Amino acid sequence: MSTLSVQQLRADFPALQETKDRKPFIYFDGPGGTQMAQQAVDAMVGYITSGMANLHGAFETSVKTDRLLEDGRKAVADLLNCTPQEVAFGQNMTSLAFSIARSLGPFITASDEVVVTELDHRANVDPWVTLAKDKGAPVTFIPVNPDTYTLELDKLHELITENTKLVAVGLSSNVTGTVTDIARIIARAKEVNALVVVDAVHAVPHLSLDFKDLGCDVLLCSAYKFFGPHVGIAVIAASLFEKLPVYKLQPAPQEIPDKLETGTQNHEAIAGLIGAISFIENLGEGATRRERLQSGMQRIEAHEQELSDRIEAFLKRVPEVRLYRAPEGTPKTPTFAFTLDNINAREASAWFAERYNMNIADGHFYASTMAEKLGVNPMGGWIRIGLAPYNTLEEVELFEQGLQAFLSEHSSQ
Known part of the structure; x- marks a missing residue:
């Protein structure tokens, strides 16, 4: 497999050409949203400027929009290995999760149990907690180990019981990068016939995924995390989707996947998707789009892993850094959360933005349960640096120099 040509790839991102005070911006905020690829920009502009319309008309622009949604579902199906009929679009992952949770109401009773995790973004916690509360059902949290930043799965049989009807788990943490052993969780859930919802928002930009192979019932992600615009994506197994009652207008379509897509969709965003x-496809090789997408993702993974190893080794060498990183041998995305001794996270991120035009985020990142458990909120949460395929070794080296300069400056105050 040939390696990724990062400089050639960077030419596909208009935002990378932006400067301030003659210095380029450095985007280490990929976990919060990547920059948009030129192909996405062109597709959005192309749809908007060539004539827009709503669906189901006899005229050309409406037919074009019908075809756009079909093409969008096919593209997602090839990216995630599902069927186009299992793909639904929405405002964002959170809105789709709440919509699906509401529609699952008839399947949950007060005698059932809902299982979520302490590691997850609250977007994959609160929709299901709200559902449980509405039904009077108990909620169980799979705990996060405060030393390894992984889920404690040794007592999975006690956490997922015969009464469990729904399990929601994130594939990868948007804070620590931990890739959870969801195959083990899904296997246990299926033993008790529980539905499984997987939050793949943080995973899709970094890992090649296979919905059929995972065996979950619902998978959620967002295009703005993988080089596209703000549009949410839900993949729902047809066997569940067909019988899923949804809140919708009376004359709206009853068939999948349209029945979940209430109102007019963001057509230009779907074009951008x-x-x-x-x-991603253009980065890879193969006879089919699915093969090219898998190949492209493998190249992204290889490039990001090289930079990830460099950053992890550096952060572990800095005495003032506490790195929240799972042990060696645990799969992880190139996302690093750390704190600095006696320094507020916002102070550090603001310093990097001012001195280096470097976009580094801070806060709890909506993984608020883990943030509370690990006690990081008093210091402003974590400092988070996340990689994307357009990041370079030179940018990583500049971050290393910057952190050392910041700590030196802070110690002299």
């Missing part, structure tokens, strides 16, 4: 997937 297709463009973003095309960007």
